[in-house]
Amino acid sequence: MDMVAGKVKMTQQSVKSAMNPTDMLERPIRLTARDVTVHYGAKQALYGISIDIPDRAVTSFIGPSGCGKSTFLRCINRMNDTIEGAKVGGTILLDGEDIYDPALDVVELRARIGMVFQKPNPFPKSIYENVAYGPRIHGLARNKTDMDEIVISSLRKAGLFEEVKDRLNEPGTGLSGGQQQRLCIARAIAVGPEVILMDEPCSALDPIATAIIEELIDELRENYTIVIVTHSMQQAARVSQKTAFFHLGNLIEEGVTEDIFTNPVNKQTQDYIMGRIG
Amino acid sequence: MTDTLSTTRQASIERTQRIRSGLRRRHMGEAIFRGLGLAAIVLALGFVALLFVDVVRKGVPAFTQSNLHLVVNFDPELLKVDPAPAPTAFASQAEYNAASLKWQRDVAMLNWNKVVEASLRAAAPAGFDIDSKQILTIAETDARHDIRELFVADPSLLGQTVDVDVLASANAANWIKGNIDRSLGDAQQQLSAPARALIDTFVENGTISNGFAWSIFTNVDSRAAPASAGLLGAFVGTLWMMLIVIVLAVPIGVAAAVYLEEFAPKSRWTDLIEVNINNLAAVPSIVFGLLGAAVFINYMHLPISAPIVGGLVLTLMTLPTIIIATRGALLGVSPALRQAALGMGASRTQMVFHHVLPVTFPSILTATILGIAHALGETAPLLLIGMKAFVASVPLTPIDQATALPVQIYLWQGNENRNFFEPRTAAAILVLLAVMIVLNGVAIYLRSRLEKRA
Numbered sequence: 001m002d003m004v005a006g007k008v009k010m011t012q013q014s015v016k017s018a019m020n021p022t023d024m025l026e027r028p029i030r031l032t033a034r035d036v037t038v039h040y041g042a043k044q045a046l047y048g049i050s051i052d053i054p055d056r057a058v059t060s061f062i063g064p065s066g067c068g069k070s071t072f073l074r075c076i077n078r079m080n081d082t083i084e085g086a087k088v089g090g091t092i093l094l095d096g097e098d099i100y101d102p103a104l105d106v107v108e109l110r111a112r113i114g115m116v117f118q119k120p121n122p123f124p125k126s127i128y129e130n131v132a133y134g135p136r137i138h139g140l141a142r143n144k145t146d147m148d149e150i151v152i153s154s155l156r157k158a159g160l161f162e163e164v165k166d167r168l169n170e171p172g173t174g175l176s177g178g179q180q181q182r183l184c185i186a187r188a189i190a191v192g193p194e195v196i197l198m199d200e201p202c203s204a205l206d207p208i209a210t211a212i213i214e215e216l217i218d219e220l221r222e223n224y225t226i227v228i229v230t231h232s233m234q235q236a237a238r239v240s241q242k243t244a245f246f247h248l249g250n251l252i253e254e255g256v257t258e259d260i261f262t263n264p265v266n267k268q269t270q271d272y273i274m275g276r277i278g
Numbered sequence: 279m280t281d282t283l284s285t286t287r288q289a290s291i292e293r294t295q296r297i298r299s300g301l302r303r304r305h306m307g308e309a310i311f312r313g314l315g316l317a318a319i320v321l322a323l324g325f326v327a328l329l330f331v332d333v334v335r336k337g338v339p340a341f342t343q344s345n346l347h348l349v350v351n352f353d354p355e356l357l358k359v360d361p362a363p364a365p366t367a368f369a370s371q372a373e374y375n376a377a378s379l380k381w382q383r384d385v386a387m388l389n390w391n392k393v394v395e396a397s398l399r400a401a402a403p404a405g406f407d408i409d410s411k412q413i414l415t416i417a418e419t420d421a422r423h424d425i426r427e428l429f430v431a432d433p434s435l436l437g438q439t440v441d442v443d444v445l446a447s448a449n450a451a452n453w454i455k456g457n458i459d460r461s462l463g464d465a466q467q468q469l470s471a472p473a474r475a476l477i478d479t480f481v482e483n484g485t486i487s488n489g490f491a492w493s494i495f496t497n498v499d500s501r502a503a504p505a506s507a508g509l510l511g512a513f514v515g516t517l518w519m520m521l522i523v524i525v526l527a528v529p530i531g532v533a534a535a536v537y538l539e540e541f542a543p544k545s546r547w548t549d550l551i552e553v554n555i556n557n558l559a560a561v562p563s564i565v566f567g568l569l570g571a572a573v574f575i576n577y578m579h580l581p582i583s584a585p586i587v588g589g590l591v592l593t594l595m596t597l598p599t600i601i602i603a604t605r606g607a608l609l610g611v612s613p614a615l616r617q618a619a620l621g622m623g624a625s626r627t628q629m630v631f632h633h634v635l636p637v638t639f640p641s642i643l644t645a646t647i648l649g650i651a652h653a654l655g656e657t658a659p660l661l662l663i664g665m666k667a668f669v670a671s672v673p674l675t676p677i678d679q680a681t682a683l684p685v686q687i688y689l690w691q692g693n694e695n696r697n698f699f700e701p702r703t704a705a706a707i708l709v710l711l712a713v714m715i716v717l718n719g720v721a722i723y724l725r726s727r728l729e730k731r732a
Contacts, residue, residue, distance in 0.1 A: 082620055084544060110623035117621065121614035124637060133632070134622045184618070191623065 027054035030195065030225045031076065036090035038071050038080060045071045048090065049251045051244055053195075058217060058226045060240035060257070062233055064272065067246040069229045073197050076227065077113040078106050094195070111138050113195040114188030119204050120180035122172035122187070127164050130172040130183055131155060134191035150190055158186035159216050178209025182216065189220075196220065198228040202235065214239050233273060237261050245269045333711070337704030343491035343505065344446035344454050346417055347484070348397040350425055351439045356392045359384050362433035385430055390422035397442075398476075401485045408472040415473050416480070418445040420503035445493065446486055448504040448698040450477050454486065457697040494705060498670050499686065504695055507702065509709055514672050515585050515665070515680030516654055516713070522589025522676060523596055523650055530593075531600030532642060538601070539608040540630050559598035566595045567659030575663060583664035586676040591663060592653040599652070603645030607638035640728040647721035651714050657684040683710045 031053035038046040046068045053059050061069035071080070078099065080086040092099050099109055111134070122130050131151045134140075141147035151168070155161035160182040164175070172183050181201055188196055198217070202210040217226060217239050230236050236243050237257060244254035245266075253260065253269045264270045362381055368374035391414055398413050399406075421444035428442065429435055449468040452458045454477065464471055480486040497508025542548045570591035574580045580587050611634050619629040635642075660666065666685050673680035681689070687706045693699040 077621070079617065079621065082616075107623045107625055110621060115617075115621035117614065117617055119614055121612075121618040123615070123618060123633060133624075137622070137624055137628055137632075187622065 027057055029053065030055040030095065031227075032091075032093040032096075033072075033075075034091050034093075036072065036075055036088065036092060038068070038075060038089075039087040040083070041085040045249055046075075047249045050090075051251060051254055053225065053227060054242060055225050056221060056223065057242060058221050058228060058240040059242040059244065060236035061227070061229045061244050061246055062231075062236045062272075063246035063252075065231075066248075068249040069244075069246040070199050071249075072246070072251075073199055073227060073229050076195070076197055077110050077115055079115065081106060111191050112193055113197060114191060114193035116181070116184050116188055116196065116198040116201045118200040120177055120184055122175070122180050122183050124171065124173055126169045127155075127172045127175070127183060128168040131186050131190045134187060138191055140191065154186040154190040155183075157189050157220070158182045159212070159219075160186055176209070178205050178212060181205060181209070181213060185213075185216065185220075189224075193224065195225045195227065198226065200229050200231055203231055210235075233261070245272060247272070333704050333707050335704075336701055337706075337708040339455055340701035340705035341491050341494065342455075342488045343493055344451045344486055345489050346421070346444050346446045346480070346486055347401075348394075348417075348421075348442050348444060349400060349439060350393060350397045350428075350442045351400070352429060352435045352437060353393070353396065354437050356396065357388055357429075357436060359388060361436075382430060385426065388426075390426050393425055394422050394444075401480065401483075402476055403479060406472075406476060406479075408470075408476055412470045412473045413476065415447055415469055416450050416477055418447045418503045418505040420500070420506055421445065445503070445505045446477075448695055450486070451505055452697045453477055454481060454488070457701070491705075494702075494709070498672060499668065499681070499689070500670060501668060501693075504693070504698055504702075507690075509683065509686060509706055511669055511672050512681045512683045512686035512706075513709070515588070515669075516682045518585035518673060518676045518680065519589040519592055519682060520650060520654055522586065523592050523653055526589070526593040527596040527600055527649070528646055531597050531646070532604050534597075535601045535604035535608065536630060536635070539605050540626065540634070555598050555601050559602060562658075563595055563656050564658040564662065566591050567662030569594070570659060570663045581677050581679070583667045583669065583679040583681075584677045585665075585673055585680045585682075587663045588660050588665050588680075588682060589676065591659045592656060595656065595659065596649045596653045599649035600642075600646050603649070604638070604642050607641040607645070608634060610641075611637055640725045643728070644721045644725045647717055647724075651717040651721075654682075654717075655684055655710065655714065657682075657688055660685050661688070683713065 029052045033052075034050045036046060036049040037044065049068075049072055061073060063069050074080045075088055075092060076099075078088075080088055088100065094109075094112065097104070123133060125133070128151055131154050132141075132147055135147060135150050141150055152161060155164065160179060163179060164183075172180065175183060181204075185196075185201075201217075202213050205213065214235065217228065220226060221241075228236075228240065240257045242254070243257040243260040245252045245260065245264075245268075247268050253264060253266045260269065261273060264273060360381065363374060363377040365374050368377065391410075394417055395410055395413055398416060402408070402413075424444050425442060428440065446454070450473075453460075453469060453474055458467070467474065469477070477486065493506050494508045495513075496510055497506050498511035499509075500507040538548060538551065570587055574587045574590055575582055580590075615633055615637065616629060619633045620626075624632065660682055665681050666689060667679060667681065668689070669679045669681050671678070683706065687703055687710065690699045690703040690706055693702075
């Protein structure tokens with residue numbers, strides 16, 4: 001128990017010392033959203049969201065339930081396309097390229113922008129097959145050796161390899177919740193994405209598993225642009241460098257995480273952070 | 279202060295009492311519901327048990343047949359025929375074939391009943407008084423064919439004596455098994471008094487003995503020789519239809535369901551199609567038979583009484599079942615799995631074929647097998663496309679004339695020789711039930727196996 005507590009503490013410390021705010025602001029912009037709106041049928045879910053997401057940093061979206069943070073996240077890799085009756089307006093640029101351009105293939109986009117979901121959802125296949133699936137459908141591995149390498153390095157990057165190296169052929173669904181979520185992260189990494197979207201990745205996990213995932217997110221920041229939706233303000237404070245606060249489908253305030261949490265400009269943000277709404 | 283406390287306390291006690299007073303009624307309601315449920319199960323099981331007991335009781339005796347062990351003497355006196363032509367004596371193959379055919383015709387023209395009668399008389403006690411017509415009623419009418427075929431296969435038997443097992447006639451079997459009341463007078467008996475007496479003698483001296491009725495499984499239907507009537511033709515007919523249903527209904531049904539559920543845009547049209555498919559599942563099967571007769575036979579000129587038509591009709595009947603079951607299974611796949619696949623950049627088709635279908639495969643398979651089993655038990659549509667014709671051959675191709683197991687049951691059920699065919703019908707039902715149980719067993723086995731693997 002002590003060891004675990006120590007681990008949690010260590011995670012928090014390592015995250016805290018990660019990056020200073022000014023450094024963050026000088027980062028190049030990876031994703032740009034302008035006036036993004038979403039309608040589900042007659043109901044409008046998002047009202048003109050505009051935000052810049054910096055390269056190789058963690059950006060978190062916070063806000064009460066139903067505020068549109070997940071909806072916006074799902075616009076970034078066009079997962080909203082799969083929902084009947086959903087209509088997206090405005091523009092989202094990935095490296096200056098419009099991701100809603102009809103000429104752009106959504107398959108390619110999702111290879112570049114990976115996603116990790118709220119509930120761990122490994123495929124009902126072996127651990128190996130879970131990770132190998134993405135590279136296989138995108139034709140990234142030339143042969144078996146290549147594939148083995150991708151699978152092992154992805155599992156390593158997701159901090160799962162040591163735990164599963166002896167049972168790569170066992171079903172991924174047999175792992176614990178936290179391990180499953182790391183498997184999903186490994187699966188996303190295996191395709192070599194530039195951006196990883198995480199939709200409340202820890203909400204179904206216990207505190208220990210959460211701490212491990214948070215630590216992992218912090219490590220992944222070195223190489224990936226990460227956008228994370230979270231319910232937990234503490235989590236946003238711990239892992240992200242930039243934070244955006246959503247409320248009732250509007251983007252209320254965005255900025256360097258420390259600023260948002262220490263002196264929010266907007267009254268609603270203040271109330272939410274103080275726990276008065278939400 | 280104490281006042282309010284005691285009032286709250288009082289209120290709480292009253293509330294508890296009110297809950298308690300209702301408890302008895304609630305428990306009683308529960309007990310009544312449980313009792314009704316149990317009664318329903320007992321009733322349902324009772325009916326099933328009744329069915330099985332009745333069918334088994336009637337059918338099991340039909341699985342024994344009465345064999346007649348004869349010592350056949352291929353007496354040259356009775357069999358006045360030239361020796362069989364030898365291949366070496368002819369200049370060409372054609373000439374030999376012609377001579378051989380002529381010889382076989384000659385053999386067929388001989389009165390083989392005389393040989394059967396002689397063999398029966400040889401087995402009877404010396405001086406037993408019975409006329410030719412009467413004594414021949416003991417052996418099944420095809421006994422003479424069996425003996426003739428032995429001779430055709432080996433002409434050197436002329437003048438020799440051979441042990442041959444033939445079937446006792448259906449009437450003799452009835453008499454032996456007690457299917458007919460022995461106290462009835464001569465006028466109501468199928469067999470004459472001397473014949474009945476001789477049968478009893480044969481049973482005593484071992485000329486007639488009972489054995490397992492392989493003939494049910496190895497013979498085709500027969501009217502002239504009821505004792506040798508078997509299910510092979512109907513069974514093969516059913517297998518052909520099953521093959522056609524599997525080959526057609528499964529891919530078409532699954533593909534239709536996948537398209538409707540995964541690809542088709544939700545619109546008024548797809549709603550209409552869905553309603554129609556659901557209605558199609560409720561269409562009486564005889565209507566499908568009528569459709570088969572009108573379209574496949576009348577319009578497309580497919581052969582009448584053929585398993586191909588039966589298979590097509592049953593395919594039409596099974597399609598809605600498979601489509602509905604498959605759609606249900608697809609609908610049950612968790613959105614998380616779909617999102618996982620799409621999120622990895624899988625296309626819709628890849629999502630369906632790599633993830634959704636494999637997960638639903640066990641339930642689709644089970645539903646399909648049950649659908650097929652249901653179709654195979656179907657009789658009504660087959661009657662309308664001529665599959666109730668009397669067919670005494672095994673269908674070697676799906677366009678040969680054939681019948682099917684349930685139709686065979688229907689035909690035997692209507693046979694005039696009630697005493698003999700009632701057990702036969704029950705036996706045929708047992709065979710059909712066995713086929714169904716095997717199919718269901720396969721479904722259950724595959725399901726549990728595949729689910730374990732998933």
